[in-house]
Amino acid sequence: METARIAQILSEMGTLLEVRGENPFRCRAYHNAAQTLKGLPSDLSEMIADGRLAETPGIGTTMFSKIVQLATTGHLPAYDDLRRATPPGLVALLRVPGLGPKKIKVLHDELKIESLADLRVAGEAKMIAPLKGFGAKTEQKILDGISFVESVGDRILQSKARRLVAPILEAIRQHPLVLRAEVCGSLRRRAETIGDLDILFSAENPVPVLDHFVKLPEVATVLAHGPTKASVRIADGVQCDLRGVEDSQFPFALHYFTGSKAHNIAIRRRALAHGYSLNEYSLSGEKGSVACKTEADLFAALGLAYIPPELREDVGEIEAAEKGPLPPLVELSDLTGTFHCHTDWSDGQATLEEMAQAAQSLGLTYLGIADHSRSAGYAGGLSIERVRQQWAAIDALNETFGGKFRIFKGTECDILGDGSLDYPDEILDGFDYVVASVHSSFGMPRDEMTARIVRAAANPRVTMLGHPTGRLLLARDAYAVDVDAVIEAAAKAGTMIEINASPHRLDLDDIHCRRAKAQGVTIVVNPDAHSTGGLADLDYGVGVARRAGLGVADLFNSAPLAKVAEALERRRKARH
Structure with a gap:
């Protein structure tokens, strides 16, 4: 498991313990350990192997063993137990701006609040303001914060999406039947925030790969499992979709499932204007299907230079690609x-x-x-x-x-x-x-x-x-x-x-x-x-x-x- 993910788990454990009202020194130990991991001067595995991590200030014997367990197995029973013991709705309350673990505990203890819905009902009923440490202004800020959380939905930061998808993508790429595999969707376009995780792979027979996917340790719930696509909810509550196609279909599917929707519509419109029909599986014309090994081949077939995923938002990238190769983007x-x-x-x-x-x-x-x-x-x-x-x-x-x-x-x-x-x-x-x-x-x-x-x-x-x-x-x-x-x-x-x-x-x-x-x-x-x-x-x-x-x-x-x-x-x- 990557160091950033381990740090995130330790920080979350500290927060969950705070929400439950545990000893503040114990909570702080997890947060401090997480901060220490973020600032390590060397690779975590090397520091574990040569003993430097055990000697690092802020990493005690108990914390060291937890970090080693996460790093070597990817799991920590204490973390799983803590998540199961904490009502999931309480964790969601942390997303409300200005509402920290201590206040959440008061709301839970005094008003039995366990969800955003409970919190809104209490706020609109003016039940929060009388609580010690709150007041009318805080109550209104909480209500405004709920509206903000609801407006952004279940989206996650790009950084979290990348961290979550990395081990899953690697597991798919390591499968012996997989020929190619890539992340798609808004994450491939490097959008600011991400909804679902999308992975595309090619194989002659996708069924065993999908069977392997739904049994990965990161998977918490299987939402759907078919012969070409499976959808799961991973441990962090994020949905991850895996699609399998034939390798000859891969460039078309990669382009389509990368998006954006506006870019795809514009590209399909261009294909029609050039006498082609384009969908997620093929590009075809009067003489039959057009073979493409890569996305660059697809763009070339439509008279366009290659358009990097980050630019595919229908903001002029197609018109620019008509004129020749696009200026190189910064690396x-x-x-x-x-x-x-x-x-x-x-x-x-x-x-x-x-x-x-x-x-x-x-x-x-x-x-x-x-x-x-x-x-x-x-x-x-x-x-x-x-x-x-x-x-x-x-x-x-x-x-x-x-x-x-x-x-x-x-x-x-x-x-x-x-x-x-x-x-x-x-x-x-x-x-x-x-x-x-x-x-x-x-x-x-x-x-x-x-x-x-x-x-x-x-x-x-x-x-x-x-x-x-x-x-x-x-x-x-x-x-x-x-x-x-x-x-x-x-x-x-x-x-x-x-x-x-x-x-x-x-x-x-x-x-x-x-x-x-x-x-x-x-x-x-x-x-x-x-x-x-x-x-x-x-x-x-x-x-x-x-x-x-x-x-x-x-x-x-x-x-x-x-x-x-x-x-x-x-x-x-x-x-x-």
């Missing part, structure tokens, strides 16, 4: 460094040295450290004195790299309510770059919030805007802001806008990335990493960039270290 390997990263100087889990080492292990040649500014007391924001101390620490560390790697001095500086910044100008001038972000007063009216961020974007000391809409996918809506006005202000000032690659944010989204590119705004992919493992989230940001049609030249952090340093220094000097 993760194209990134040379990144900027929005935190250390244990504020609310990060790793030291400066550990973050630098992790960045180098990923092949990056520079790393920007942007710990929180002084107003972010909840996140260990740096006082001016500590800012100067960190600068000295970074200077000392840079001396050890011999010019082959560099840490840039940055800050994630709070945008205050009036649009001003959290540090005085003389301190801001000492940073190599400034990421400006909103972390407070999310409920401002749209015109005020827009003016606030526009003022920050126009500030010559701001290098890039961080998570510009403030959304948390499946957890919190974006604040009310005119994103187009912010993009326009950034374009005029030469301020970059980040794609926040955290799978919980993916902000800016691909739609506004396209608009930003059209106005000449430079985009930067930042992971908002709070641990060494968080640097891997860059891949999710690259997915957003690809969906927006961005290439290497459209991203600031695809340039060599020397050019990046020169550009930052040039902007820094232009402030004066």
